[in-house]
Amino acid sequence: MTLTEPELIKIRRHLHQIPELALQETQTQAYLKQVIATLPQTYLTVHEDPRLQTALLVRVAGADPQRTIGYRADIDALPVTEPTTVAFRSQHPGVMHACGHDLHATVALGILSYFADHQPKDNLVFFFQPAEESQSGGKLAYDLGLFSGDYQVDEFYGLHDNPTLPTGTIGCRLGTLFAGTTEVNLTVHGKSGHAAFPQQATDAVVIAAALILQLQTIISRDIDPTRCGVITLGKVNAGTIRNVIAGTARIEGTIRGLTQDMLLRIRQRVSEVAAGIGAAYNATIDVDFTQGGYYPVENDPALTQRFITYMQHEPTVTYQETRPAMTGEDFGYLLAKIPGTMFWLGVDSPGALHTAEFQPHEAAIMAGSTRFVAF
Template structure:
């Protein structure tokens, strides 16, 4: 069974070799090598040819009544590390800036425990590629990765949180993470000379009107108690100051705490775009891409059970957290299989996706202990 020292060493090795979504080949091989050293008596390892960096491990239970799933993500971000650590990323421009190296170390610790201590229930561990982009959870599900003996009855997963004390567990009933949708809007009118606007159809003006009207969706069409976010982060139009722009392009993101809210915002964006097209006699095309980034909506019964265990365990610091507007593709899996996502505190001044993120490694063993304890408790309740 992996010790705390082992887990920290593994985490640092993974941290030095981060890889982007769907390109986690070295990470995949390293994970398989580590897992191969575990007691294999009750383990079955499976890879997916269609999703070659994914790994599934099934632990056969001694008297199974259910199958419990546990997911960890394995990809990194296109961020240039600025921590100055001796074990900093060796891959230029790529960093585990979201703490997935911590996630993997915790998952390996939990798996190594149950490899040595056969669980009562069956367990499925999913080492998932492509959480940061390309929605690897959705890809795996649509490839029938979770069929027959490989389908969990319930699914759990964590995300590290620098705002919580190292080793603390955070969770809440309802939505933990918002769902996200990518928004692309293209405007097509008629270009012309800046001195003769009457002979052109200016898409800078049309795009500006669209941007202004979009701001009213959250302020006037969304229940303030429920909340939502629309951020338009990119605008491209025109080539030179004295030419009226024939086209414009906008890119942005939607965040909502429920799928119903996201779909409501989607509909209002389409309505505004149609109105702008009519008002400006322009062609306006809206593309909305959610992929697998649905809201992470925790199952009521399973989450109540999880929270009760964490609260009642005196060795665990439990903190009830507010929902976050960040996205996580575990939401797609929870839309198909009931389960719970929770936070693991890693106590750091830097935020997720920061070039200086430096999680407190004492959180790793604390996370392993909390999860193995909960899973053992779950098998009896």
């Protein structure tokens, strides 16, 4: 039986009360299995993998399959304290669905419930994914081979809620929807010394300052101004006391770009600049990059054009072309391996994503489910 709007809202509110961090989503997975068990089972196969314990795959057998269509919904939460007094507020202190993954999972259940009751022509695979916010759950699943055999996916779809779009609005674009992200850590190795004798030391603080300023010129002078990139160095640690010259300094930051090629270009220049600054100041600078699965979300041209064309011409849908966002999403790794499309679902929240004030309008749940089912 297809889940009704009141049933979906009840499910979302229960999920909202049990938020769990990356790779800890045991209660969430158990509840998802409980809901799925209430659906007709004729066409369904539920699969778990002990190597990624909180992931859940559900296959819907098609009547005359020519392909397998994947649908991904992330299920983890964020280390955010929820201040609201609503009856369904988080019951886990310091953890909240501040990015709306409770809503993502509920929309997926709405879609799944329809096709459990109405056998599709093609096979469907629903991937309830752990660890999107950290730990690169999509990459973990792909690299472990979860999308093989009966669960091999030919094209993948997924949504992200958007607090700035009116409730139920579908947003999408050709090309990149979300930027890719890479963490960067830089460690400056100089030589400590007495504050009164700088000639006997190699001041890591001065070197770090020069490095930070020079790295900011990469975006303004090494990158095509018609394209987008960001370098943000958000954390700096150096020194122990005011009258001792620091021998080491550590800088932590993030790099963002709209294509993987852009990210690789920025990374190359960061390494080159660090080497140059190190040579100029007679110091060594270690550079460490960590990207994991947070590749740019680059939508497949043909599949995305088909999706957009449908949404533009469907009279019940309000469609809006959106600009690229510099936020990260690990669905980008899956789209780098399997063609597909990510789109926005408007939820008209008074608060932004990743804040304690994020409150999506629940009318978006049924809107997202029914519009994707129709597509």
